Amino acid sequence: MKKTIGFIGSGNMGGAIIGGLVGSALVAPNQVIVSSQDNESLQALKEQHGIRIAADNRQVAVESDILFLAVKPNVYTVVIDEIKTSIKENVVIVTIAAGKSLSDIEERFGRKVKVVRAMPNTPALVGEGMTGICANELVNVAELTDVKNIFDSFGRSEMVSEYMMDAVTGVSGSSPALVFMFIESLADGAVRGGMPRQQAYKFAAQAVLGSAKMVLETGKHPGELKDMVCSPGGTTIEAVAELEKNGFRSAVISAVQTTIDKSIAMSKPKEN
Numbered sequence: 391m392k393k394t395i396g397f398i399g400s401g402n403m404g405g406a407i408i409g410g411l412v413g414s415a416l417v418a419p420n421q422v423i424v425s426s427q428d429n430e431s432l433q434a435l436k437e438q439h440g441i442r443i444a445a446d447n448r449q450v451a452v453e454s455d456i457l458f459l460a461v462k463p464n465v466y467t468v469v470i471d472e473i474k475t476s477i478k479e480n481v482v483i484v485t486i487a488a489g490k491s492l493s494d495i496e497e498r499f500g501r502k503v504k505v506v507r508a509m510p511n512t513p514a515l516v517g518e519g520m521t522g523i524c525a526n527e528l529v530n531v532a533e534l535t536d537v538k539n540i541f542d543s544f545g546r547s548e549m550v551s552e553y554m555m556d557a558v559t560g561v562s563g564s565s566p567a568l569v570f571m572f573i574e575s576l577a578d579g580a581v582r583g584g585m586p587r588q589q590a591y592k593f594a595a596q597a598v599l600g601s602a603k604m605v606l607e608t609g610k611h612p613g614e615l616k617d618m619v620c621s622p623g624g625t626t627i628e629a630v631a632e633l634e635k636n637g638f639r640s641a642v643i644s645a646v647q648t649t650i651d652k653s654i655a656m657s658k659p660k661e662n
């Protein structure tokens with residue numbers, strides 16, 4: 391891809407996308423330009439990936455063909471007000487913020503701009519991201535393909551209707567945090583059984599990775615895969631019964647629902 395890809399924000403998600411993108415070699419490092427308020431993370435990204443650091447947000451806006459807004463939702467207003475007169479005429483704005491709709495972004499720019507709304511996740515950093523994507527009507531097929539190729543370069547992505555973005559936030563945007571808690575808990579259990587902690591993380595993480603791959607690669611229902619592990623009268627069914635007793639599924643479903651509720655609440659205009 392010949393385009394310049396700009397990032398405003400170099401935190402957890404911006405950094406993960408930049409790391410994944412440059413690592414994939416879809417673009418050369420000097421095609422990526424970044425600005426942020428955090429000089430330390432900018433320098434670290436430059437050292438690690440060879441990307442260019444901009445003097446300020448406006449320079450990123452002036453140079454970018456595809457411009458990622460990778461700042462927290464509460465600074466969107468400030469950042470967009472700062473750059474809206476500097477962006478290229480045909481720039482594609484990519485918003486990754488929870489609860490920021492396509493129309494929110496258009497409204498903030500005060501005119502029709504090409505906007506892609508995406509919800510990625512931090513596994514982008516290791517080439518295993520998952521991203522839900524939707525776009526406004528101004529983004530043409532070639533532009534959407536370019537943006538999708540960026541997300542596909544560090545994992546998988548799927549086009550979804552905008553109403554589904556809150557669910558995407560729950561099931562893949564936020565869920566790595568829940569999966570890390572699960573891995574930590576599995577390891578705690580193994581430590582309790584006498585395994586050294588570092589070794590326990592390795593066993594737990596590989597078990598989660600392998601299980602996820604089985605779902606993706608066999609196409610079998612997760613329940614069927616679970617049944618394959620549960621020997622009659624064996625060890626696993628004891629653990630399944632214990633999780634059921636403690637409301638595991640219900641707790642996870644409610645946890646995902648809270649992210650959906652929060653994402654919806656964040657998209658509502660605040661008073662004052």
Ligand SMILES: NC(=O)C1=CN([C@@H]2O[C@H](COP(=O)(O)OP(=O)(O)OC[C@H]3O[C@@H](n4cnc5c(N)ncnc54)[C@H](O)[C@@H]3O)[C@@H](O)[C@H]2O)C=CC1
Pocket residue numbers: 398399400401402403404405425426427428431447459460461462463465468469486487488509510511512563564
């Ligand atoms: N962390 C995650 O797992 C995910 C985050 N997101 C979204 O990504 C966005 C960023 O989140 P994180 O990277 O986690 O936040 P973060 O706090 O790690 O990073 C925010 C970045 O914005 C920069 N920044 C703050 N004010 C700025 C300004 N005025 N001008 C330029 N840069 C400024 C900070 O220096 C920092 O580099 C959020 O909108 C969030 O909803 C989306 C999916 C997953």
Ligand SMILES: O=C(O)[C@@H]1CCC=N1
Pocket residue numbers: 488559563564
């Ligand atoms: O917690 C958040 O708001 C962001 C969005 C999805 C993951 N992190």
